[in-house]
Amino acid sequence: MNHETPWLQVPAAPIDDAARRAAEDRQTQLTKPLGSLGRLETLATRLAGMQGTDKPRVDQVQISIFAGDHGVAAEGISRFPQSVTAEMVRNFARGGAGISVLARAIGATLEVINLGTVMELEPMSGVLDVRLGPGTANFVKGPAMDAHQLAKAMNAGRHSAERARLAGAQLYLAGEMGIGNTTAAAAISCGLLGRDPEVLAGPGTGLDPAGVQHKAQVLRRALTLHGSENLSDPVECLRRVGGFEIAAMSGAYLACAQMGMPILVDGFISSAAALATVRICPGARDWMLFAHASAEPGHRLLVEALAADPVLDLGMRLGEASGAATAVPLLRLACDIHCHMATFAEAQVAEAH
Numbered sequence: 001m002n003h004e005t006p007w008l009q010v011p012a013a014p015i016d017d018a019a020r021r022a023a024e025d026r027q028t029q030l031t032k033p034l035g036s037l038g039r040l041e042t043l044a045t046r047l048a049g050m051q052g053t054d055k056p057r058v059d060q061v062q063i064s065i066f067a068g069d070h071g072v073a074a075e076g077i078s079r080f081p082q083s084v085t086a087e088m089v090r091n092f093a094r095g096g097a098g099i100s101v102l103a104r105a106i107g108a109t110l111e112v113i114n115l116g117t118v119m120e121l122e123p124m125s126g127v128l129d130v131r132l133g134p135g136t137a138n139f140v141k142g143p144a145m146d147a148h149q150l151a152k153a154m155n156a157g158r159h160s161a162e163r164a165r166l167a168g169a170q171l172y173l174a175g176e177m178g179i180g181n182t183t184a185a186a187a188i189s190c191g192l193l194g195r196d197p198e199v200l201a202g203p204g205t206g207l208d209p210a211g212v213q214h215k216a217q218v219l220r221r222a223l224t225l226h227g228s229e230n231l232s233d234p235v236e237c238l239r240r241v242g243g244f245e246i247a248a249m250s251g252a253y254l255a256c257a258q259m260g261m262p263i264l265v266d267g268f269i270s271s272a273a274a275l276a277t278v279r280i281c282p283g284a285r286d287w288m289l290f291a292h293a294s295a296e297p298g299h300r301l302l303v304e305a306l307a308a309d310p311v312l313d314l315g316m317r318l319g320e321a322s323g324a325a326t327a328v329p330l331l332r333l334a335c336d337i338h339c340h341m342a343t344f345a346e347a348q349v350a351e352a353h
């Protein structure tokens with residue numbers, strides 16, 4: 001651990017079990033057969049435990065998008081050129097990206113943090129600059145970043161979570177933009193799960209089967225270079241084969257768990273960051289809800305390892321927290337039903353025998 005990130009050792013906040021039980025008790029009194037609203041019930045009762053109230057709400061939603069480039073893109077592992085990372089940052093700022101539209105639609109606050117792209121960008125309103133360099137180093141040749149860059153990335157994530165909390169957010173969504181980051185997310189997953197690259201390499205932005213095979217070979221070279229011992233350590237794994245934006249997401253998730261803020265995890269890349277977070281701090285898992293099953297094939301293994309139960313399965317594979325934003329209306333409905341349905345007593349409806 002680095003002297004710049006002593007907070008990595010802070011445990012997660014405890015869940016309020018009394019509030020969760022009170023919410024579960026309320027569910028038994030609502031005018032419906034118990035369990036008939038399926039996972040909408042458990043979403044509400046888990047949120048109740050996280051928020052310390054029997055009436056949870058997710059009206060105030062924070063979305064933070066972390067962007068950064070990847071040196072491993074030089075290995076030809078993405079369908080798209082690296083310039084797209086910076087170009088998409090501009091698109092976020094102008095309100096034209098998928099997540100820009102979704103954030104407006106659900107009334108969420110959106111912030112963008114640029115951690116360093118190959119293509120330099122002019123200062124833009126709505127984009128925070130925390131540049132750590134023009135992207136990570138190519139991790140098939142050496143570590144993606146040095147300890148200082150890793151610490152700064154994780155601190156950038158923590159600061160985002162702190163801003164969200166100060167702004168009164170009731171739910172935190174992290175998203176990412178970084179050409180090549182499905183390769184980094186796959187490398188992290190291989191390292192932390194001890195699995196072969198072939199099961200974690202996927203098409204990302206749209207590689208054909210030969211491209212996916214090449215990606216797996218690139219991953220294998222990285223795993224050989226860094227070694228399974230180094231890669232089984234979550235912090236060292238993030239430093240060696242992670243990305244600026246992935247490390248920042250992990251820092252943000254960890255800080256949310258420490259401060260007691262519910263997290264809604266997005267797709268493949270976010271789940272790799274979530275797994276690293278849980279390996280750093282097992283208690284962080286209690287603060288995570290999982291939005292969707294990504295179409296990226298490796299996501300299934302992360303879902304399994306995290307014992308996650310994603311809310312949606314829409315075949316999405318965009319990233320940018322788009323899957324998470326899409327699940328927010330369902331979480332709001334779960335809270336509305338939980339808070340506003342009449343009880344058997346209120347409605348004078350007979351209860352079960």
Ligand SMILES: Cc1cc2ncn([C@H]3O[C@H](COP(=O)(O)O)[C@@H](O)[C@H]3O)c2cc1C
Nearest residue numbers: 078080176177178179180181182204205319
């Ligand atoms: C226009 C565009 C917008 C995106 N928004 C998110 N991603 C997603 O795709 C990238 C990862 O895929 P790979 O590893 O194959 O490069 C990430 O930036 C991710 O957020 C995008 C990709 C593109 C092309």
Ligand SMILES: O=C(O)c1cccnc1
Nearest residue numbers: 267268269294317318319
């Ligand atoms: O699931 C994701 O997060 C994902 C998948 C492919 C490309 N970008 C993001």
